[in-house]
Amino acid sequence: MPSLSPTMEEGNIVKWLKKEGEAVSAGDALCEIETDKAVVTLDASDDGILAKIVVEEGSKNIRLGSLIGLIVEEGEDWKHVEIPKDVGPPPPVSKPSELRPSPEPQISIPVKKEHIPGxxxxxxxxxxxxxxxxxxxxxxxxxxxxxxxxx
Missing domain, CATH: 4.10.320.10 (E3-binding domain)
Structure with a gap:
């Protein structure tokens, strides 16, 4: 799930516009995602084939960074593609209130140079x-x- 707005933390899959096995080009609309503010179309970033829809239509509260679909290069066997095991939801993002305050910055005051005659x-x-x-x-x-x- 990509971030589609600055305040987005999770999204809902409203509708898939492409089906598994369909060829896609960069810029093609893949699906509609409901964010915290609007319904936005997710476009393909590369050419290829939509091999697997991991998160079905109507799924709610999908965290940012979660795998929602898989595109493979043309010519690859898209029917037997395996979903990578190491891909999963990212670790939770720390809220600003949970972050430790940073130490006060060191401020250096420049020393004035003495005037040299001439x-x-x-x-x-x-x-x-x-x-x-x-x-x-x-x-x-x-x-x-x-x-x-x-x-």
Whole structure:
């Protein structure tokens, strides 16, 4: 059972639109699934043959990640396909309230570097530099108000 909405935790199979043994192409509608909000069509993600319908029409409360159907490649013997044993419902998802709170993040405060004579303490944009030169102004007499301290 794929997740068809952000809040979906389980779904109901309303109707299978394809039958076992039918060829399917990527994008073909396979079945209709009722979510917590609406009835949505589940489309095939690959080309192949719908070999096995694992969860029948009308089944309710199927958990996300559960195997509902099996598609095999064309040319494979779809009548004798075995359902993988290791496929089953995924482990239950932890609710946000069950999660342990993470420790407070460490916040580091940058240390201001001392001013070294002969170096600039501010950054000039090309436009600001042009205006300062044009009007014979000194940038150290003004206050940088641009993003990241840029004049």
């Amino acid at each position: 170096t600039l303490r501010f950054r000039l944009s090309p436009a600001a530099r042009n205006i300062l030169e044009k009007h014979s102004l000194d940038a150290s007499q003004g206050t940088a108000t641009g993003p990241r301290g840029i004049f």
